[in-house]
Amino acid sequence: xxxxxxxxxxxxxxxxxxxxxxxxxxxxxxxxxxxxxxxxxxxxxxxxxxxxxxxxxxxxxxxxxxxxxxxxxxxxxxxxxxxxxxxxxxxxxxxxxxxxxxxxxxxxxxxxxxxxxxxxxxxxxxxxxxxxxxxxxxxxxxxxxxxxxxxxxxxxxxxxxxxxxxxxxxxxxxxxxxxxxxxxxxxxxxxxxxxxxxxxxxxxxxxxxxxxxxxxxxx
Amino acid sequence: xxxxxxxxxxxxxxxxxxxxxxxxxxxxxxxxxxxxxxxxxxxxxxxxxxxxxxxxxxxxxxxxxxxxxxxxxxxxxxxxxxxxxxxxxxxxxxxxxxxxxxxxxxxxxxxxxxxxxxxxxxxxxxxxxxx
Numbered sequence: 001x002x003x004x005x006x007x008x009x010x011x012x013x014x015x016x017x018x019x020x021x022x023x024x025x026x027x028x029x030x031x032x033x034x035x036x037x038x039x040x041x042x043x044x045x046x047x048x049x050x051x052x053x054x055x056x057x058x059x060x061x062x063x064x065x066x067x068x069x070x071x072x073x074x075x076x077x078x079x080x081x082x083x084x085x086x087x088x089x090x091x092x093x094x095x096x097x098x099x100x101x102x103x104x105x106x107x108x109x110x111x112x113x114x115x116x117x118x119x120x121x122x123x124x125x126x127x128x129x130x131x132x133x134x135x136x137x138x139x140x141x142x143x144x145x146x147x148x149x150x151x152x153x154x155x156x157x158x159x160x161x162x163x164x165x166x167x168x169x170x171x172x173x174x175x176x177x178x179x180x181x182x183x184x185x186x187x188x189x190x191x192x193x194x195x196x197x198x199x200x201x202x203x204x205x206x207x208x209x210x211x212x213x214x215x216x217x218x219x
Numbered sequence: 220x221x222x223x224x225x226x227x228x229x230x231x232x233x234x235x236x237x238x239x240x241x242x243x244x245x246x247x248x249x250x251x252x253x254x255x256x257x258x259x260x261x262x263x264x265x266x267x268x269x270x271x272x273x274x275x276x277x278x279x280x281x282x283x284x285x286x287x288x289x290x291x292x293x294x295x296x297x298x299x300x301x302x303x304x305x306x307x308x309x310x311x312x313x314x315x316x317x318x319x320x321x322x323x324x325x326x327x328x329x330x331x332x333x334x335x336x337x338x339x340x341x342x343x344x345x346x347x348x349x350x
Contacts, residue, residue, distance in 0.1 A: 005343065006335070092264055093344060100327045103315070111264060166350045174343045 001171050008178040016182035023189030024197050031198070047208045054207020055200060057219045064219035073131075080124030083117040084153070088181070090114075093164070118161050125154035145192075152187060155180035249273060249303075259308040259322060265348035268330070279340065287329055294318070 035042055057063045067074040088094060092108040099105055109117070129150055132142045159177035163170060187193055210218035252272035257263040281287075285301035302310075311322040320328060330347070334340030341347050 002338075002342075006338075009342075096323070096327070096344075099321075099324055100331065103320075103324070163345065166345045170345045171343060174345065 001175055005171070005175045005178065008175065008182065012182055013178075016185045019186045020188055023186070024194075027189045027194055028197055031201075042205060045208050045213055046204065047212050050207045050211025051204030052207075053211065054218055055203045057207075058203055066219075076124055076127050079120050080128075083120040083124070084157075087114055087117045087121065087157070115161070115164070118157050121157045122154055122161065125150055125157075149192060152180070152184055152191075153193070156184055255326065259306070260313070265344070266350060268326070268347040269349055270330075270347075 061074060061078050062068050062071075087109070090107060090109045091114050092111060095106040095108045129147070132138050132146060132150075156177060159173050159180055162168060163173040163177050167173075184193075188196060206218045210216045249272040252270065254267040255270045257265070257267040283301075284303050285298075288301045288303040288305075290297040290300040290302050307325055308322055311319060311325045313322055315321045315324065319325075330340075331342055334342050
C-alpha cells in the first residue's frame with residue numbers, strides 16, 4: 001500500500017495534472033479550430049455584452065424560467081456544483097500539500113464547513129442518481145456512461161470523507177481517494193465532464209445569438 | 220502564629236516540588252514524549268502528531284541530535300552544534316520568514332521529508348495525526 005501511495009501521490013499526480021491541463025487546452029483549441037473551419041459566421045455573432053449577460057443569468061439561481069419551474073433541481077444543481085468546485089481547491093489538507101511541496105499558500109475552508117460541503121456533493125450525487133432511475137423522461141436518455149460518470153465524480157468525495165474521519169481502513173481509503181481523484185481530473189477533458197470547459201462558451205454563444213440575432217432573451 | 224507557620228511550610232514544600240519538576244522536566248521530557256506539542260498553532264486543525272521521541276530515534280537509528288535540532292549561523296548549517304534546548308517554534312514562526320520555513324512546513328519537511336526520502340515511516344496525514 002505504501003509503494004502504491006507513493007506512486008499515486010508522486011509521479012501519477014504530475015501525470016494527472018499534465019493530462020488535465022494539456023487535455024483541456026487541446027479540447028478547447030481543437031473545438032475553436034473546428035468552429036473556425038465549419039461555422040465561421042459564429043464569430044461575427046459573438047458579443048461580449050450578450051455573452052456576459054447570458055452567463056451572468058445562468059449562474060444566478062432562479063434567474064431563468066426553467067430554474068423557477070424546477071426549484072428542487074435548481075437548488076440541488078447549484079449547491080452540488082459550487083461545493084464540487086470549491087471544496088477540492090480550498091480544502092485545508094490540499095492546501096497543506098501545496099504548501100509543503102511548492103511553498104504555495106492557499107486560503108483554506110474551515111474543516112467543519114468542508115465536511116458539510118463534501119456531504120452536499122455526495123447527497124447531490126445520490127439525488128441525480130435517483131432522478132435518473134425514477135423520472136421516465138430522464139431514464140429514457142440515460143446510458144451506462146451516465147452512471148459511471150456519477151460514480152466517478154462522487155468517489156473522490158466519498159473516499160475523502162471516510163479517510164478524513166479515519167473510518168474503517170485509513171490507509172486503504174486514503175490511497176483510493178488519491179487514485180479516484182486523479183482519475184476524475186484526467187477524465188474531465190475527455191468525457192462529458194468537459195462541460196466544465198465548454199459551458200462558458202456555449203452559454204456565451206447562446207446569449208449572443210439570442211441577443212444580437214434573434215433579439216430575444218435566452219433564459 | 221500557627222497559621223503563619225502552616226503557610227511557610229506549604230510555601231517551602233510547593234517551591235521545592237516546583238524546582239524539582241523544573242529541574243527534572245527537560246531531562247525526562249524527551250524520553251516520555253509521545254507526540255509533538257501543537258500548542259504553538261493557536262487553534263490546531265489536526266490532532267498532535269505521534270512522535271515517541273527516544274523510541275523513534277532508536278528505531279530509525281538517528282544518532283545526531285542536530286538532524287532535527289539544528290543550528291544555523293549566517294544562513295549556514297552548523298555541523299557540530301545542536302539546539303535541543305530550544306523549541307522549533309523559537310525560530311520558526313507560523314508564517315515563513317525569508318528562507319526560514321513556517322512552523323508547519325518545517326515539521327513536515329523534516330518529518331515527512333525523511334520518511335519519503337528513505338522509504339520508511341508514515342507519509343499519510345492520518346498516520347501521524349491520528350484521531
